Amino acid sequence: MSPTPISKFTLEGREFFVKRDDFVDPYLAGNKFRKLHTLLQTPKDTYHKIISYGGTQSNAMLAISALCKQKEWEFIYYSKPISQTQEDANIGNLFLAKKLGMQHIQVSNEGYRDTINSLGLNLEEKSFIIHQGGAVLEAQDGLNLLASEILEQSPPVKAVATPSGTGTTALYLALNLKEYRVYTVPCVGDSKYLQTQMLSLVKEIPKNLIILEPKKKYHFASLYETFYKMYKKTMEAGIEFDLLYAPSMWECLLEQTNEKILYIHSGGVTGNSSMLQRYAKKSYFIK
């Protein structure tokens, strides 16, 4: 595949570069595409079933669905119970994933942990488990490829930025882009939790990895007026970013940095329709 392009845009008078990993595919894009690189290269007959679990807004869930559709693999996805409204929605990642053939299994809150922990036991032949958020050991191969594309394209920056869920993307970029500062922000839990996640993958967090701290405590997938405004602002500047991770990263970049930065666009815009629907119900701050 040829490298994804790098575009430029202006936000609050500052020029930013954007690595357009969102252009790869509508469903299988961004860092999830990078993390699934090894599986994408795997011959069809290696597996017949993929199993994963996590939230039903997940971008990884949708990316794995697209991968399985392409490979003609069965895809089973476990989540905690969701509301009837969420189940019946005809927009958003869950709807799209089911359309691609994903089988969704809801597990009670009490039984959830045990179910997930026992997925690996009695695993059928030719079945493979992808842990939450697309966390496969081989994720680094695809992320290393992303880093080498950046080195090759060498945009005129000394820093890159990518918001963190598991922190895998930020970590492997920092390890492979030693000459760059890598800015990230914790979107799931706080920085302490993010550091713990990273330390489960490596012995030491690289010095060039900088975890910025949001001014306010945000809860993942919750609605915030400032997030919506940031989303609007980037839309007006000509680029759509996701509503879960990107707004907090942009807030921190605008408030806490002043250098030229390459932002890694990790896709996720397919989830925006359902988020925007939730925002619309909070119409008091939507003008």
Ligand SMILES: *Cc1c(COP(=O)(O)O)cnc(C)c1O
């Ligand atoms: C999954 C995701 C992230 C977080 O990636 P991690 O490697 O888990 O830190 C960030 N942005 C978007 C749009 C994502 O889909």
